[in-house]
Amino acid sequence: MPESQVVFDSVSMAFPGGTVALDGVDLTVARGEFVALLGPSGCGKSTLLRLASGLETATSGSTRVATRQIGYVFQDATLLPWRTVRQNVALFAELDHLDRAETASRVDDALGRVGLAGFEKHRPHQLSGGMRMRVSLARSLVNQPELFLFDEPFGALDEFTRERLNDDVRALWVRERFTGLFVTHSIPEAVYMATRVVVMGARPGRVIGEFEVPFGDARDEHTRYSPEFAELANAISDCLKGAMA
Numbered sequence: 001m002p003e004s005q006v007v008f009d010s011v012s013m014a015f016p017g018g019t020v021a022l023d024g025v026d027l028t029v030a031r032g033e034f035v036a037l038l039g040p041s042g043c044g045k046s047t048l049l050r051l052a053s054g055l056e057t058a059t060s061g062s063t064r065v066a067t068r069q070i071g072y073v074f075q076d077a078t079l080l081p082w083r084t085v086r087q088n089v090a091l092f093a094e095l096d097h098l099d100r101a102e103t104a105s106r107v108d109d110a111l112g113r114v115g116l117a118g119f120e121k122h123r124p125h126q127l128s129g130g131m132r133m134r135v136s137l138a139r140s141l142v143n144q145p146e147l148f149l150f151d152e153p154f155g156a157l158d159e160f161t162r163e164r165l166n167d168d169v170r171a172l173w174v175r176e177r178f179t180g181l182f183v184t185h186s187i188p189e190a191v192y193m194a195t196r197v198v199v200m201g202a203r204p205g206r207v208i209g210e211f212e213v214p215f216g217d218a219r220d221e222h223t224r225y226s227p228e229f230a231e232l233a234n235a236i237s238d239c240l241k242g243a244m245a
């Protein structure tokens with residue numbers, strides 16, 4: 001049995017206003033897995049990520065996370081406009097009081113890995129949306145996450161930029177083998193990115209379908225247009241339609 005990185009055990013979440021976001025979520029994510037989460041709007045996907053990050057605590061059930069090294073990337077890159085790219089990428093390391101020389105070396109490494117070498121002195125307003133997302137990714141990479149939470153990170157980007165970032169995140173995952181939990185509304189993105197796709201039902205959310213993705217590490221345009229890809233995407237689509245019916 002592979003080691004578990006995240007375990008949601010009968011997790012339910014009711015907010016003070018009365019909204020029941022999650023009801024009996026059971027989901028185990030193994031170390032090094034990349035799980036994409038799909039589900040209708042409001043079914044509690046972001047809530048699940050917040051539980052995994054420790055930002056929220058479930059009303060009932062338990063959430064166990066085997067690491068404290070967690071990266072979190074949102075749709076909004078949330079960069080500080082007055083800081084340069086380099087200073088933004090160094091932010092979490094500074095907050096963690098990481099040694100200066102170590103921070104500098106990790107920042108250089110992260111900038112290189114997301115393709116931003118040469119843009120260190122730019123400010124966020126001088127960057128495209130895709131580049132701002134790269135800064136956000138690099139900022140999390142500096143803390144060497146073992147668990148990476150992605151909350152629909154590329155939803156606001158054009159398709160071309162989104163596909164390039166998909167490839168970049170996959171390349172990072174292939175190299176680092178962090179555990180990934182990736183929320184998206186896009187079935188093709190989920191299938192392309194993940195080792196397993198988990199479908200949640202309408203609120204209150206729970207897991208209604210799981211699909212192993214049979215493609216290996218090497219994925220490219222041919223993967224996206226293969227009959228196997230279309231077949232899997234169709235099966236997931238049927239499951240999602242059931243969730244919304």
Ligand SMILES: Nc1ncnc2c1ncn2[C@@H]1O[C@H](COP(=O)(O)OP(=O)(O)OP(=O)(O)O)[C@@H](O)[C@H]1O
Binds near residue numbers: 015017044048
């Ligand atoms: N802090 C909160 N207080 C009250 N209700 C909340 C809070 N956070 C989330 N909710 C509610 O819980 C439900 C689930 O929200 P959540 O953001 O987790 O869903 P989601 O699946 O990520 O949605 P989307 O796909 O639209 O981003 C929604 O009805 C939302 O309004």
